[in-house]
Amino acid sequence: MKKIKINFLKISILVNLHNTKNAALIWESCPIKSIVNTWGNEIYFETKVNTIKDRTAKDIINKGEIAFWVEGSSIAIGFGPTPISKNNEIRLVTNANIIGHTTVSYTHLTLPTTPYV
Numbered sequence: 001m002k003k004i005k006i007n008f009l010k011i012s013i014l015v016n017l018h019n020t021k022n023a024a025l026i027w028e029s030c031p032i033k034s035i036v037n038t039w040g041n042e043i044y045f046e047t048k049v050n051t052i053k054d055r056t057a058k059d060i061i062n063k064g065e066i067a068f069w070v071e072g073s074s075i076a077i078g079f080g081p082t083p084i085s086k087n088n089e090i091r092l093v094t095n096a097n098i099i100g101h102t103t104v105s106y107t108h109l110t111l112p113t114t115p116y117v
Contacts, residue, residue, distance in 0.1 A: 001016050001017065001019075002016075002017045002023070002027050003015060003016055003017060004017060004026065004027065004030055004100075006075070006077070008036055008043070012104075013066075013077065013102050013104045014102060014103075014104060015066050015099075015100040015101070015102050016100050016101055016102065016103075017099060017100040018056070018098065018099060018100050018101075020054060020056060020097070020099065021051070021054065022049075022051050022054055022056075022068050022097045022099050023099040023100055025049045025051055026047065026049060026068065026075070026099055029047055029048060029049050032045075032047050032048075032075075034046050034047065037074075039082055039083065039093070040080070040081055040082030040083045040085065041078065041079050041080030041081055041082060041090070042076055042077065042078045042079070042082050042090070042092065043076070043077045043079070044069060044072065044074040044075060044076040044077070045074055045075055046072065046073055046074045047073055047074060047075060048073065049068070049073055050073060051068070051070060051097070052070060053070050053095060053096075053097060054097050056097050056098040056099075057070075057095040057096060057097050057098075058095055058096070058098065059091055059092050059093075059094060059095045059096070060089050060090065060091050060092075061078050061090050061092060061096075061098065062090070063078075063079065063090065064101045064102050064103065064104075065078075065098050065100075065101050066098070066099055066100045066101060066102060067092060067096035067097060067098055067099065068096055068097040068098075068099045069092065069093070069094070069096045070096065070097065071094060075099070076092060076096055078090035078092060
């Protein structure tokens with residue numbers, strides 16, 4: 001299983017990539033340097049990867065799942081409710097491909113104060 005590390009602020013998230021075409025595209029585009037954006041309790045950042053939605057795409061993700069937002073060409077890390085969530089679910093703006101997962105505890109995640117990843 002291939003892995004990538006996402007670093008921002010003093011936080012590192014080790015992502016175990018799934019065996020999918022979209023995860024392979026992310027792997028091949030590394031290293032990625034980008035600006036971090038936030039939407040509720042979601043951190044996302046743009047990549048130069050262009051792809052289509054696959055069979056893993058969904059809009060409600062579980063903590064630990066790492067998604068790829070096709071329309072925004074962005075990796076999305078949801079760690080709590082977003083502006084459109086119902087109750088405590090992690091609801092993305094649209095269906096996104098699940099590219100991997102992490103076992104990093106999300107309890108220390110907060111919204112970044114610097115925009116670079």
